[in-house]
Amino acid sequence: MTRVPYLAARLQGFGTTVFAEMSALAVATGSVNLGQGFPDYPGPPEVLDVARAAIGTPADQYPPGPGRPELRAAVAEHVRRFRGTDLDPDTEVLVTAGATEALSATLLALLETGDEVVLFEPMYDCYAAGIAMAGGVARPVPLLPPEDGAGPWTFDPADVRTAITPRTKLLLLNSPHNPTGKVFTRDELTLLAELAIANDLLVLTDEVYEHLVFGGAEHVSPATLPGMRERTLVVSSAGKTFNVTGWKIGWISGPAPLVAAVRTAKQFLTYVNGGPFQPAIAAGLALPDGYFTGAARDLQFRRDVLVRGLADAGLPVISPEATYFATVDVRPVQPDGDGLAFCRALPERAGVVAVPTGVFYAPEHAHLGRHLVRFAFCKSDEVLKEAVERLRRLA
């Protein structure tokens, strides 16, 4: 590991991400960038128009610390509609600068130095850094790719039990899951909920892809399982649901005492953000069910285009049940099975950029995902078509 000058010891190892390297490579080589997960198509006009109209009005100034009341009310109503849970918008909902701030503020608020967090890997990259910034210790449990490429990623419950120690404070879940596209089943979440209750753990659940679920998969929030509401904080965000990842409007909900703790940390991170975007997201959350099912259907179509293209290029694909991402096993076209080397060479070989799944693991476990690579399909028809054509060069 290269030591970064000046950087505090707790953040050594969290240097420049491979996303930056791959995005720079995409620009330098004119490649189609399927590395980073952001859509290249706009959000719904009902949302964009509200933001445009709010600019130049008092909405440009600091919103209230917990978020604008209409957005908190819209989050509570949305949760009631899709999760069947009642929330008090004044005490049980907090608006944040994206899901990222909700996660960091929670970790800073809840963890004492040395407290342990059990979570699955591969994992979204901000979790390990957020835990480190809060002085906590990550205890990753591996998700196992399907043996023959078909079927869902799984985990061994014994690994979760082993990871839980007397120092464990928090179980950090993410379903639908980035980077694997796994949707944790009700049975899996019930087992995890039972472990959380038996060990008196708090649960932080990242559900930013809650609406981007395909086919028969069912998104279940752990907060809705018996005995879980009082110990669970749920994080979500507008970025993925409304194609506005740059707006960074997120929120966290849960029991009032936990939300109050998170608010204490959050007020000294950003205090508030995105004044004109908050009423726009309130309007988005109130859109009819058809908007949300339509967004999932549209993305499922894009998934199918990319998955077919990857398979035609000779890459075995683990087809995701949700999210923006498909995973491939590179071994048939990269005999040493090195996903990072594959990604570094892919712009030259095919004019496409992807990211190696190995970067979503703690360094000591990166070998588990060494042969896997993640491709994003949240891209316009033309971009996906071009990417699929270019990937044929691999076959």
Ligand SMILES: Cc1ncc(COP(=O)(O)O)c(C=O)c1O
């Ligand atoms: C699982 C997961 N959580 C959180 C985020 C960040 O969300 P936001 O942009 O709202 O901070 C992402 C973004 O890619 C993500 O994939």
